[in-house]
Amino acid sequence: MSGQLTTRSIARFMMAPAVIFLLGWMLAPLITTLYFSFKKYLPLRGGDLGWVGFDNYIQFVTASSFWPSVYTTLVIVVSVLVITVILGIFLALLLDQPMWGQGIVRILVIAPFFVMPTVSGLVWKNMFMDPINGILAHLWKFFGLQPLEWLSQFSLGSVIMIVSWQWLPFATLILLTAIQSLDREQLEAAEMDGASSVKRFVYIILPHLARAITIVILIQTIFLLSIFAEIFVTTAGAFGTKTLTYLIFQRVLESQNVGLGSAGGVYAIILANIVAIFLMRIVGKSLDAKAT
């Protein structure tokens, strides 16, 4: 009995630093954001101009760009998740197989994650997607087709492509590390029992990966909700690629309306929480499952 109590207090003690730091980090910005959101704070017009109640909230949500930005945010997040998880599983399985030069291929696959988002955006925009000089344009012309205007015609698709390319390594790496902990004996036993590779995948590998997939989805979602640089350097928010984060950026740094931007920030938190709750409904069970 006393052993259990000690264990629990040890547990709390070990968690304490992380919880305390994050509590402070969460409360301070949250409180200041709420504070500013109820004020008219225009740095260029004199700063703190007094309390305005819910005006900022109303103004932000009634702007014609609000709902499209929410929609755009969700489309980008869901698309990139789907692409990176599916391709990530496939790549992780592939990289786990015996082959020559495994180490090098792993680095090749992880490399996109090393590149700064700004540089990725610029490289993709000018070197690849440019309808006149880009490599993709040349590829299209090689096959006798009219080059696509990627960023103006398929703007959302192009942004999704760039962001997926960047985050695929993240998903792959986490899933690969998870696959490496798979019990080979179980797999071999199943193979000897005559299970096809599809069956082996669905009934043994996939459940084992469930937790890793959950982590990938949750972490990536949090990051994808606030991507910025890629959109900034490619489309500058035009053609329906303005996400909620981009809208907040415009309000804070271009319109210099900190109060309005803060209200936007609160909306972003609400949106993120809704998405997180939704995700937890879908994948939450795998967090409880015992390790296999």
Next chain:
Amino acid sequence: MRKLISIIAVVFTFTASVTFAENLTIATVNNGDMIRMQGLTDDFTKKTGHTVEWVTLEENVLRQRVTTDITTKGGAFDIMTIGMYETPIWGANGWLVALDDLSADYNVGDLLPAMAGGLSHEGTLFAAPFYGESSMIMYRTDLMAKAGLEMPAAPSWNFIAKAAREMTDRANDINGICLRGKAGWGEGGAFITAMSNSFGARWFDEDWNAQFDTREWSDTLNFFVNMMTDAGPAGYATNGFNENLSLFQQGKCGMWIDATVAASFVTNPKDSTVADKVGFALAPDNGMGVRSNWLWAWALAVPAGTQKVEAAKQFIEWATSNSYIELVAANEGWANVPPGARTSLYNNPNYKDIPFAKMTLDSILSADPNNSTVDPSPYVGIQFAAIPEFAGIATDVSQEFSAVYAGQQSIEDALAKAQAITNDAMEAAGYR
């Protein structure tokens, strides 16, 4: 005791000699002229003993960075590089040190009046112009000749549209005209605003009502879109200065209307394949008395909170003086000196004969930010309105226009949206 006194004396002398040599931090854009200035900093240190640390950033990032710092009085920078948009606003707010006591050597009167005017508030200079620019037409003399046309010194938009269509040769990858379409108040937004002035349009009437529902704006956009559809490059909706520069240098544009500083790039044989085939003309007009060229300067200013005001002012004097211009000329040639700031530069025999010098000067002289529109308007600025709200509004509006250029929205819809966005924002800001 004596030892203590001598130690104190040494320390005192040491610190006394050291306090007079400051270490300045400057925030600047990463444009070529600034990079050149960075490379010549040793000259400044030799002359004054002060050292300079450089923070160079891309234009949009720089603007946000310095705005955040100055509005919070962060004091991270002793010298900031700002433009004609920020200077009057910040000067009015008392955030900048007035530059009204510059030395006689500096010759403030030599600054081009348009530049000094655009960088002042109520008569006091708040930022010293490092380089100034307007916009003008750069065109391919060979393609123009091939089309059998001759570019007048001050062409009309109708002529330009006609020439563009005649020069277009899609089979050979030649676009009659390359223009900015990229979203952003300083990118495509700046261009279309300046263009609209020549069509008789304005952003606001005297009561600060948005004017996008006027026939003039509709004419502007229709003209622009039709011309670009027939004679512009594919995907121009995401093209800004750099994209058009690349196209022009590769020989894929018959004409390009953009910042006068581009002239030194397109005539540089190292990077440009058409360096010797470029002609220049004034930005077009539509017969209404206002041309479509804009006015901009990158200038150096001292934030009011800095501790090192004297040293900062010395730097500004050094960087925007005639001797600096001569220093650059000696090191890199006259074609590479910072243009558009001083009258004396354009009287200098060494500079006068550079192909684009005269057209640059003429363009700058013909641009008047205080009288930028045909009908009276309540704002200062040609390609922008010098009010704090403008950047945010104009970026939203330019995004709508870019959607039109990409064929995703009709001109009517875009103008209606622009009208709504602008009026709502101006109302929220208390103008109407």
Next chain:
Amino acid sequence: MARNIQNQRKTINTLLAWTLGLLIFFPVLWTILTSFKTEAQAINDPPLFLFFDWTLENYAIVQDRSDYMKFLTNSIIVAGGSTLLGIFIAVPAAWSMAFLPTKRTKDILLWMLSTKMLPAVGVLYPIYIGCIKLGLLDSRTALVVILMLINLPIIVWMLYTYFREIPSEILEAARMDGASLWKEIAYVLTPMAIPGIASTILLNLILAWNESFWTLNLTAAKAGTLTAFIASYSSPEGLFFAKLSAASTMAIAPILILGWFSQKQLVRGLTFGAVK
């Protein structure tokens, strides 16, 4: 016969993996190649792949113009410092949540993740003013602390996942053999968790390395990291691709090399066979 099939499979795997790997790597490769071209050749139409005049002028210009070593040092200190600090704080937390779970564990985990839901730009002004008041503007300390805080939830989550993979039977077996808590962590848990900890460190190092919002907005001349270095080469007026490519190559080279050396850690699997 079996050997032949094995080799056949190996060949197919190799071909497939290398093709995909090269496809994915291509934009990075392109950037590196472009860093050796002149600006005019960088925008050449058609794009030049390998046959152009290789030049080192871009690297010379970058070297001349910016103090690469200063930016590199700052990046190493900031990214490394914040990651290590984060690991230090997160390992105990993740351990206790993985092996001593309570009803509240899942909620705490989700709450930790929720601290990342506020877009950074929304708190720029308060944090900036806070740094001014504490005298931490343009300091590496501020960056280390802030980057640690924004990555802490990720580190905790990732470590938690990997710790959950470790069967508690092993740890119980060690405990029953008389090992104390710390011995348990040091000699049993850590070796098995090394691949997980290694990939957590690597990924978070990269996240901190590439973090460009706080590292740009809170620094000036002293504490700028490689993100500020890159920001000084992107989108000026004029041609810049070759120079930006050179700067980018210099910015990702250290991490690429680190990633290469940490390969072995990432590759080693857990040996469960030994336990059973």
